Amino acid sequence: MTMDGAEVLLRTVTEDATAILDEWIAALRQSGTLQSGRIREAELRTQAEAVFTQFREALSSDGLDTTAKGFAPVLDTLGDASRSRALQGFTPTDTANFVLALKEPIFAALRRTCGLDASGLAAGVSATGAVLDRLSLHTMEVYMASREAVIGRQGQEITELSTPVVRLWDGILALPLIGTLDSARTGVVMETLLQAIVEEEAEIAIIDITGVPTVDTLVAQHLLKTVAAARLMGADCIVSGIRPQIAQTMVHLGVELNVVSKATMADAFAVALRRTGRKVVRRQAAPDGERR
Amino acid sequence: MDRIPILKLGGVLIVTIQVDMHDRLALALEEDLTAMVVRTGARGVLLEISALEIVDSFIGRMLVSIAAVSRVLDAETVVAGMRPAVAITLVELGLELTGIRTALNVERGMAILQARLSEDDEDHGSARDDDED
Numbered sequence: 001m002t003m004d005g006a007e008v009l010l011r012t013v014t015e016d017a018t019a020i021l022d023e024w025i026a027a028l029r030q031s032g033t034l035q036s037g038r039i040r041e042a043e044l045r046t047q048a049e050a051v052f053t054q055f056r057e058a059l060s061s062d063g064l065d066t067t068a069k070g071f072a073p074v075l076d077t078l079g080d081a082s083r084s085r086a087l088q089g090f091t092p093t094d095t096a097n098f099v100l101a102l103k104e105p106i107f108a109a110l111r112r113t114c115g116l117d118a119s120g121l122a123a124g125v126s127a128t129g130a131v132l133d134r135l136s137l138h139t140m141e142v143y144m145a146s147r148e149a150v151i152g153r154q155g156q157e158i159t160e161l162s163t164p165v166v167r168l169w170d171g172i173l174a175l176p177l178i179g180t181l182d183s184a185r186t187g188v189v190m191e192t193l194l195q196a197i198v199e200e201e202a203e204i205a206i207i208d209i210t211g212v213p214t215v216d217t218l219v220a221q222h223l224l225k226t227v228a229a230a231r232l233m234g235a236d237c238i239v240s241g242i243r244p245q246i247a248q249t250m251v252h253l254g255v256e257l258n259v260v261s262k263a264t265m266a267d268a269f270a271v272a273l274r275r276t277g278r279k280v281v282r283r284q285a286a287p288d289g290e291r292r
Numbered sequence: 293m294d295r296i297p298i299l300k301l302g303g304v305l306i307v308t309i310q311v312d313m314h315d316r317l318a319l320a321l322e323e324d325l326t327a328m329v330v331r332t333g334a335r336g337v338l339l340e341i342s343a344l345e346i347v348d349s350f351i352g353r354m355l356v357s358i359a360a361v362s363r364v365l366d367a368e369t370v371v372a373g374m375r376p377a378v379a380i381t382l383v384e385l386g387l388e389l390t391g392i393r394t395a396l397n398v399e400r401g402m403a404i405l406q407a408r409l410s411e412d413d414e415d416h417g418s419a420r421d422d423d424e425d
Contacts, residue, residue: 194380
């Protein structure tokens with residue numbers, strides 16, 4: 001009597017289901033997944049039971065072929081589980097262990113089923129290894145993909161967060177830049193600024209680079225592009241917030257901005273007000289030691 | 293449509309580009325505009341391009357050369373109403389239109405040209421010190 005690995009495996013997980021499931025959950029508990037407090041035991045048990053049932057059904061319908069349709073439900077469940085683990089901050093080891101911990105209980109059950117049938121045991125072990133490895137690779141892939149999605153979204157959010165256009169006054173816009181200016185950022189900055197110029201009918205835009213850590217020739221070139229594009233729209237630009245060290249670096253590098261530049265945003269705002277024909281005056285002489 | 297209309301308003305010529313510019317149209321416009329500046333003795337040219345959605349390097353260069361030719365004939369060119377996408381494209385192409393005045397819309401563009409015209413009037417000794425508006 002010789003059986004191939006898939007049959008041995010299927011018979012084992014069908015006949016010995018309760019024992020395998022209990023041992024699996026025990027192994028999961030031992031591996032410390034629960035100790036982090038990120039998942040409760042009841043939830044873990046529900047997940048394990050769902051995966052186990054779907055795994056058994058897939059084995060009976062499609063054998064060891066994990067790409068077949070019968071494996072879709074178990075792959076989906078595993079995918080959901082590892083996606084939620086990625087978001088909950090589980091380590092990759094914890095995530096991969098979820099499936100890999102199922103190996104030992106199945107091996108033990110195979111030993112019970114096959115007894116002295118060495119060739120059947122060997123076939124069963126190799127089949128189990130093959131199918132569970134593939135399942136665990138799938139969980140890792142989903143895990144990595146969801147981590148990368150999170151990173152990508154964060155990157156996009158940072159870009160959006162760091163390019164606000166602020167309306168200071170009628171026709172005066174401010175663009176406080178934060179972070180290094182690269183080509184991609186410059187594109188976003190330019191677009192938002194030009195759009196704001198159209199919407200606010202702005203005459204003057206103040207580009208504040210207090211939050212830009214370094215200004216090299218490339219950053220300067222990006223700044224100049226933005227200024228040139230704003231000028232084409234009929235708006236003048238003032239660059240403000242150039243820190244002393246940055247001013248020195250720029251001169252040493254031979255970077256010339258060739259635009260109106262001011263040390264602080266306040267200075268730039270004063271210039272902008274003057275150019276649009278406005279003036280800030282004190283309504284009355286401030287009494288000494290008294291502030292409104 | 294093989295010609296872009298040029299309107300005269302006071303001392304200013306107004307050109308609004310309402311169609312997609314192609315190369316021959318741009319060349320014709322430059323020729324017509326030059327002739328018109330000479331014939332009318334206009335002091336300013338307002339190019340309104342808010343409907344212009346696509347520019348290439350040729351059209352960009354035409355804008356520069358129209359402005360340069362007008363300046364030789366003592367008329368200032370103001371480009372008004374450029375779209376953000378067009379502005380970005382021109383900058384990426386390296387055409388920053390240096391030497392051309394720009395304005396957000398026709399109203400502002402006219403204000404720039406009017407200011408120049410009234411300045412010129414004063415230079416010619418009209419002796420109107422108080423009613424500059």
